[in-house]
Amino acid sequence: MRSIVILFAVLIVISCKQETKKTVITMKEDVFALADDAFNGRETGTKGEVQAAAYIAKRFKQIGLQPKGVAGAFTQTFTFKPSANPHEQAGFTEKNEDGTLTGTNVLGYIDNKAKNTVIIGAHYDHLGMGGDGSLYREGEAIHNGADDNASGVAVMMKLASEILDNQETAMKTNYLFIAFSGEEMGLLGSNYFVKNPTIDTKAVSYMINMDMVGKLNEENTIAVHGVGTSPIFKQTLFANNDGALNIAEHASGIGPSDHTSFYLADIPVLHFFTGQHEDYHKPSDDAEKLNYEGMKKIANYILNVIEDLDDAGKLNFRKTKNESEEVPMFKVALGVVPDYLYNGQGMRIDGVSEDKPAQKAGLKKGDIVVKLGDLETGDMMNYMKALATFEEGQSTIVTVLRDGEKMEAKVTF
Numbered sequence: 001m002r003s004i005v006i007l008f009a010v011l012i013v014i015s016c017k018q019e020t021k022k023t024v025i026t027m028k029e030d031v032f033a034l035a036d037d038a039f040n041g042r043e044t045g046t047k048g049e050v051q052a053a054a055y056i057a058k059r060f061k062q063i064g065l066q067p068k069g070v071a072g073a074f075t076q077t078f079t080f081k082p083s084a085n086p087h088e089q090a091g092f093t094e095k096n097e098d099g100t101l102t103g104t105n106v107l108g109y110i111d112n113k114a115k116n117t118v119i120i121g122a123h124y125d126h127l128g129m130g131g132d133g134s135l136y137r138e139g140e141a142i143h144n145g146a147d148d149n150a151s152g153v154a155v156m157m158k159l160a161s162e163i164l165d166n167q168e169t170a171m172k173t174n175y176l177f178i179a180f181s182g183e184e185m186g187l188l189g190s191n192y193f194v195k196n197p198t199i200d201t202k203a204v205s206y207m208i209n210m211d212m213v214g215k216l217n218e219e220n221t222i223a224v225h226g227v228g229t230s231p232i233f234k235q236t237l238f239a240n241n242d243g244a245l246n247i248a249e250h251a252s253g254i255g256p257s258d259h260t261s262f263y264l265a266d267i268p269v270l271h272f273f274t275g276q277h278e279d280y281h282k283p284s285d286d287a288e289k290l291n292y293e294g295m296k297k298i299a300n301y302i303l304n305v306i307e308d309l310d311d312a313g314k315l316n317f318r319k320t321k322n323e324s325e326e327v328p329m330f331k332v333a334l335g336v337v338p339d340y341l342y343n344g345q346g347m348r349i350d351g352v353s354e355d356k357p358a359q360k361a362g363l364k365k366g367d368i369v370v371k372l373g374d375l376e377t378g379d380m381m382n383y384m385k386a387l388a389t390f391e392e393g394q395s396t397i398v399t400v401l402r403d404g405e406k407m408e409a410k411v412t413f
Helices: 002-020 027-034 047-063 146-165 188-195 233-239 259-263 292-309 380-387
Strands: 075-081 101-110 117-123 174-180 204-210 221-225 246-250 269-273 336-338 347-352 368-372 395-402 405-412
Touching (some): 047 101, 047 146, 075 188, 146 204, 188 259, 204 292, 233 246, 233 292, 259 269
Parallel strands (some): 204 269
Antiparallel strands (some): 221 269, 336 347, 368 395, 395 405
């Protein structure tokens, strides 16, 4: 009888352990959930966005994060009036009235009772059924945004889970995880948080942003922006790369994603990005097209960087050149998509637009532009400066490298 009682007690203990065991959900499962048609493209201010926010809040709770939104919740809402002018910023308002929309940030926290906090973020909103930001020209369709940016949210949740599971190596810093909304409408969610923080932002050491990290290419190249925003970043990034990734570094803290809001508040930032592709801002950006093994490499790499910086204290901030202000004015276009992951000599073409000068001249994806006329194009900035010297109707010789061989073609703008 005693042995039966002991066996029953053991079974109860095992059962309790199974009940308390944290649910393990993969990054792939998170992407498929967020990029499901049920959310109708997660456009800010829509039912689909609210449902996606609820999914993320549930996942934060499953992972074991504490709510760090408003009034003890995981959420922080912001109300705004969209601008009719695409070149003007939408305006925040306290009033919920006709013409206004409400977006929802989702915030989860690891409180290690530390002096400093690291913010790790990714936007979860997308284009809904299309609209002005879409590159799809065949009518309304659900834009699921698997890479943009269910991929970043999935990596963020993976990092949250790993940091909680490895607290023995991450006890010197607090961690705040934020899923931003309103990014596609102009970095609204991150802008609102910086102006209405739920933590002391003066104690923030740095911010990490993941936006489109789901399509690591065969060269294993990932762009990292913001490397110049703290003196320690460059050595840390390269010290923690075991060779699996090819790092295309960019110094500037300014860019078209949520890290910009934090950089403008004098917080060091790092933004991870695997590049644009033919499905960008189209209904075809679907979950089955992502590179999930690549996402694992990226998550592991970022985790190594975070753990290395955990005992570094509050990082020194450094302003960087605003590269967008250096871009010259163009009167003509070659009609190509530059490869922003390429860090060699010249400007590598990632895509060629239909019926544009490049296509008419026979240029192809993969060609590396090394010269426009007499002007060398050793990097992206030199290419843009060279292009700015031409006017409509002019012709010139463009020199490219194709499969290692130099060739020339006549281009008419």
